[in-house]
Amino acid sequence: MSPGAPADQVLDELRALRAGDLPTHGGRTLAYVYDSGLAGLDELAAAAHALASSANGLDPTAFPSLLRMENDVVATAAGLLGGGPATVGSVTSGGTESCLLAVQAARDARPDLERPRMVLATTAHAAFHKGAHYFGVEAVTVPVDPRTFRADPAAMAAAIDDRTVLVVVSAPSYAHGVVDPVAPVAAAAAARGVRCHVDACIGGWVLPYFRRLGVDVPDFDLSVPGVTSLSVDLHKYAYCPKGTSVLLHADASLRRPQFFASARWPGYTMLNSTLQSTRSGGPLAAAWAVLRHVGDAGYERLAARTLEAVRTLRAGIESIDGLRVLGEPGSSLLSITGVADEFDVFTVADEMTGRNWYVQPQFGFGSSPANLHLTVTAANRGSEAELLGDLAAAVAAAREAGPVRLPADLLDVIAALDPDTLTAGQFAGLLAAARLEGAGVPKRMAEVNTMLAAASPALRERLLVEFLSAMYTVHPA
Numbered sequence: 001m002s003p004g005a006p007a008d009q010v011l012d013e014l015r016a017l018r019a020g021d022l023p024t025h026g027g028r029t030l031a032y033v034y035d036s037g038l039a040g041l042d043e044l045a046a047a048a049h050a051l052a053s054s055a056n057g058l059d060p061t062a063f064p065s066l067l068r069m070e071n072d073v074v075a076t077a078a079g080l081l082g083g084g085p086a087t088v089g090s091v092t093s094g095g096t097e098s099c100l101l102a103v104q105a106a107r108d109a110r111p112d113l114e115r116p117r118m119v120l121a122t123t124a125h126a127a128f129h130k131g132a133h134y135f136g137v138e139a140v141t142v143p144v145d146p147r148t149f150r151a152d153p154a155a156m157a158a159a160i161d162d163r164t165v166l167v168v169v170s171a172p173s174y175a176h177g178v179v180d181p182v183a184p185v186a187a188a189a190a191a192r193g194v195r196c197h198v199d200a201c202i203g204g205w206v207l208p209y210f211r212r213l214g215v216d217v218p219d220f221d222l223s224v225p226g227v228t229s230l231s232v233d234l235h236k237y238a239y240c241p242k243g244t245s246v247l248l249h250a251d252a253s254l255r256r257p258q259f260f261a262s263a264r265w266p267g268y269t270m271l272n273s274t275l276q277s278t279r280s281g282g283p284l285a286a287a288w289a290v291l292r293h294v295g296d297a298g299y300e301r302l303a304a305r306t307l308e309a310v311r312t313l314r315a316g317i318e319s320i321d322g323l324r325v326l327g328e329p330g331s332s333l334l335s336i337t338g339v340a341d342e343f344d345v346f347t348v349a350d351e352m353t354g355r356n357w358y359v360q361p362q363f364g365f366g367s368s369p370a371n372l373h374l375t376v377t378a379a380n381r382g383s384e385a386e387l388l389g390d391l392a393a394a395v396a397a398a399r400e401a402g403p404v405r406l407p408a409d410l411l412d413v414i415a416a417l418d419p420d421t422l423t424a425g426q427f428a429g430l431l432a433a434a435r436l437e438g439a440g441v442p443k444r445m446a447e448v449n450t451m452l453a454a455a456s457p458a459l460r461e462r463l464l465v466e467f468l469s470a471m472y473t474v475h476p477a
């Protein structure tokens, strides 16, 4: 038996591991992380997290502090997002869990339907496809306007039928930062007696403040007639630590099917409001503390900094020769692409990585060309010129390098793969053809991304799942 390691040593090891990660602060990582830039906020969140992480939300009568904090957080979210006296909600572990529960509750509210469906714009977050997959709800996707990437309300209304249990709109969509026309879609859903969920996971804590700051934000929240639920993530623009989102329902009867009880065993009666059963009080307490400390005025100031950064970056990007911003983004997200095929955006991403910025490659899909996603936060205010200078240099380098060209034999290997029958041997063959075997994640990703872009979405899913499986395979020490 090996002895346990001293605490200091363990923490040193952890610090060393974390040193290899993307930075979570300072605005250089433009996806995955949200940095308020506020001094002391992390320390407050960590202290609050530690105070409650051992408490268990599984039983709110045993831990009434968690019940109180959850109701406080839900009330704050409802107040910000157009809730009324009947609004209720739940704190979940994140955006995906909130979206999954919206799908599950909508399905279970219609036990009479054998083959339920939900209507989504093609730009809806993949969390809804996960919900479709988990809960056996067919996802009916409706193309968006090919230029603005906004959901098409007439087409969405036309897609609603007698089997539809849910209609989903985004405020905004992750891929392009575009706010869907919530009001006409919600009205069409209501006219058919169908639930309408607004996915404001990423925009819910920033759009209300943008509106206060004078931005023309279309109506999107629970005050819009026909909207039955709305998700908003606290671990995004509320700048809370990872692990909290809020799912609001317009009234308790809409939420009822989300709750689960089982008395069919000899143990405690399992009684859950979300997908989790044991729930750490840590993320909730941290979120409660951050919301209370930053406060409404603080969030408005953070949104003002974010808005200035988005405007400066957008104008700067549009003035870089060869780049354009996709669609008409109305929030804090930008997606950028090339105006011609003379360079590769995936190479631009690598060039940015080389300059210590992370911008997120997004594959072409429908009318949306391959592009780079930027989640802009308050921490980007002040360093826009540096980012834009590096972006211009990255584009120049990508132009110099020319478009990525894959060897013909590699393209042949990809063309011959069938996602439904892919074997481990074929996957290994692809890695060998791409000279990727055994080397871990390569430093430059443009070739890999170009290879994945050459695959159909179904094959891409299959290849990446195989890759995930390889990454998460351990060899016991």
Ligand SMILES: Cc1ncc(COP(=O)(O)O)c(C=O)c1O
Pocket (backbone or CB within 6 Å): 094, 095, 096, 097, 099, 125, 127, 170, 172, 173, 174, 199, 200, 201, 202, 233
């Ligand atoms: C609009 C939208 N919905 C859902 C999600 C999923 O959230 P999470 O990653 O917290 O599960 C995201 C994440 O970026 C999002 O932007």
